[in-house]
Amino acid sequence: MWHAIARYELKQGGAGAKLALVVGGALYDVGQLVEAGALGVAGNQPRVAADLNAALADWSAAAPLFSQMAHALPELLRAGRVAALPPQSYRIGVPYTPGRIFGAASNFYEHAREMGTELAPREESAPFCFMKAETSITATDTDVVMPADTEKLDWEVELGVIIGKTCRNVSVEEAYDTIAGYTVFNDVTARDLNRRSDYPFKHDWFRGKSHDTFGPIGPWVVPRACIERAQGLRLQLSVNGEMMQDDTADAMIFNIAEQIAYLSGMLTLKPGDLLATGTPNGVGMGRGVYLKPGDEMVATIESIGSIRNRVVAAPARKEAA
Numbered sequence: 001m002w003h004a005i006a007r008y009e010l011k012q013g014g015a016g017a018k019l020a021l022v023v024g025g026a027l028y029d030v031g032q033l034v035e036a037g038a039l040g041v042a043g044n045q046p047r048v049a050a051d052l053n054a055a056l057a058d059w060s061a062a063a064p065l066f067s068q069m070a071h072a073l074p075e076l077l078r079a080g081r082v083a084a085l086p087p088q089s090y091r092i093g094v095p096y097t098p099g100r101i102f103g104a105a106s107n108f109y110e111h112a113r114e115m116g117t118e119l120a121p122r123e124e125s126a127p128f129c130f131m132k133a134e135t136s137i138t139a140t141d142t143d144v145v146m147p148a149d150t151e152k153l154d155w156e157v158e159l160g161v162i163i164g165k166t167c168r169n170v171s172v173e174e175a176y177d178t179i180a181g182y183t184v185f186n187d188v189t190a191r192d193l194n195r196r197s198d199y200p201f202k203h204d205w206f207r208g209k210s211h212d213t214f215g216p217i218g219p220w221v222v223p224r225a226c227i228e229r230a231q232g233l234r235l236q237l238s239v240n241g242e243m244m245q246d247d248t249a250d251a252m253i254f255n256i257a258e259q260i261a262y263l264s265g266m267l268t269l270k271p272g273d274l275l276a277t278g279t280p281n282g283v284g285m286g287r288g289v290y291l292k293p294g295d296e297m298v299a300t301i302e303s304i305g306s307i308r309n310r311v312v313a314a315p316a317r318k319e320a321a
Contacts, residue, residue: 003070004305005052005181006220008090017093019051021069022220026084028073036081038072039065052096052221056271059164059180063223094139095183095221098162098274101132103187103209104259107278108251114286119253127254127262130205132187132276136215140307145213146293148314150190153291156279157237157245157299159230160185161256162221163273170264175257178269181221182230184307185276186237186299188214191285216299216309217274227303231255234302235280239295244287247280254278
């Protein structure tokens, strides 16, 4: 049964962030589900993690509990023991905080072409990965802040793959066993800040991609078991209602399993690590069109959901007294 795990806060009278189970587009407070008996009778209930980061630390134990809640929900609704959160009563936050964010560069053939990237034959190459600061993440319905020193702010919808177990030297065949779930990720990039002329090193993707708010994520995490074939999911992104990107993850050069195998061959992957697995063609740089304050991006991935973010100008810096 399809379900997802979200993090939310009540707009009024809330007591901080809480977990919600997402079923049929509605949110149900996890604590209320447990109290209503979704995991068994009182006094004999397994403990549910207070947040998704804690759940990911022991995902093999946490995932079945969320699944059990989802299967128990229809009966609890019929009995009137639980109710969905009123849609206007809450804000959705970032579903969790990644420990590390690994990005895959030029991982769609058509995107590489639109960027003018010359690729070696696939059989002679390997994934090209970079890291993006985890502090860049921001939730759906929040603002992406455009730095004053960029004129080429760009969008990149990506399938976010979340690692659910500590692993090293994982084979391609074993790779999916390491995945906890999936989310939508928008790898916002300042293209002009990606380039450097003051050093002999011409590229600086960390500077171009790691500003605060450059990583919209969400709206929730869908467990791996709920998506039969992640490699076939459709990725889309629109700006001000105009479709810019529209392709499936099948168009990746190096697929999800190959990226996990590659990264785990270099370092130990940990629960909560996020793989941003590459973006399809249709980015702003390929079109010669860039984001400006007031623009609205909507990034959507089939069987997961959508995140919406508006671009705003960075506030003016205060002069030192």
